[in-house]
Amino acid sequence: MASTFVGRGGSGLQQDSTKVVEVTRGSAASSVVFVCEHASRHIPEALDHLGISPAARESHIAWDPGALGVAQGMADAMDAVLVASRVSRLVYDCNRPPSAADAMPVRSEAYDVPGNVGLSDSERQDRVAAYYTPFREAVAAEVAKRDDPVVVTVHSFTPVYLGQSRAVEIGILHDSDSRLADAMLEVSDGYDVRRNAPYGPADGVTHTLKEHAVKHGHLNVMIEVRSDLIADEPAQVAMAKTLTSWVSKALEATACKA
Numbered sequence: 001m002a003s004t005f006v007g008r009g010g011s012g013l014q015q016d017s018t019k020v021v022e023v024t025r026g027s028a029a030s031s032v033v034f035v036c037e038h039a040s041r042h043i044p045e046a047l048d049h050l051g052i053s054p055a056a057r058e059s060h061i062a063w064d065p066g067a068l069g070v071a072q073g074m075a076d077a078m079d080a081v082l083v084a085s086r087v088s089r090l091v092y093d094c095n096r097p098p099s100a101a102d103a104m105p106v107r108s109e110a111y112d113v114p115g116n117v118g119l120s121d122s123e124r125q126d127r128v129a130a131y132y133t134p135f136r137e138a139v140a141a142e143v144a145k146r147d148d149p150v151v152v153t154v155h156s157f158t159p160v161y162l163g164q165s166r167a168v169e170i171g172i173l174h175d176s177d178s179r180l181a182d183a184m185l186e187v188s189d190g191y192d193v194r195r196n197a198p199y200g201p202a203d204g205v206t207h208t209l210k211e212h213a214v215k216h217g218h219l220n221v222m223i224e225v226r227s228d229l230i231a232d233e234p235a236q237v238a239m240a241k242t243l244t245s246w247v248s249k250a251l252e253a254t255a256c257k258a
């Protein structure tokens with residue numbers, strides 16, 4: 001399984017040895033482009049951990065635990081490309097446009113992020129250039145390489161948010177184009193599966209879908225899995241198998257309707 005690492009640059013930011021975006025199986029034949037925006041909790045050394053505690057750096061505010069394993073399993077099963085960010089979403093949330101305030105959040109859930117407070121326009125632009133632009137360009141390149149591309153983004157969410165338990169187990173999210181999400185909801189079973197939950201377009205979570213699929217008319221969907229269901233490798237493998245089946249069946253259904 002070949003991987004290509006791209007995008008280390010960004011004026012004004014010292015870089016360590018970690019590349020900011022990983023493209024796996026770029027020559028895959030499938031039209032599906034898998035994306036994992038919150039795959040890593042890595043914070044470059046130059047940013048001094050953004051001033052947050054070790055516990056916070058390990059927690060869900062820094063990344064989507066289990067999401068990368070699920071995305072890798074799905075991409076493997078479908079012989080599809082996977083584009084994954086290799087930097088914490090606290091450094092730059094690659095599922096947000098540069099104009100979004102929470103692209104570099106000053107607070108996430110119950111945690112303040114001191115290293116993001118008071119960033120100048122120049123510092124924000126440095127972050128955009130170093131971490132978002134390479135990611136966006138990598139996704140765009142993989143989408144452009146494929147005829148009738150399909151964009152599928154994979155995330156996880158915490159089972160308890162601000163003290164409130166979440167019953168939903170899998171969210172099937174979409175923006176204005178619901179074709180693939182509708183088809184997935186039709187074939188999903190065995191879990192508490194809900195549309196646009198625990199987040200939806202109003203929460204600003206569909207940026208990747210809009211940027212790389214909706215405005216071009218490509219099929220797309222965002223998948224959110226509760227992280228306690230994918231806490232270890234066997235669980236991730238099992239979930240990837242289930243979701244691969246749903247996506248495959250949904251693509252067959254949408255093709256029949258075309």
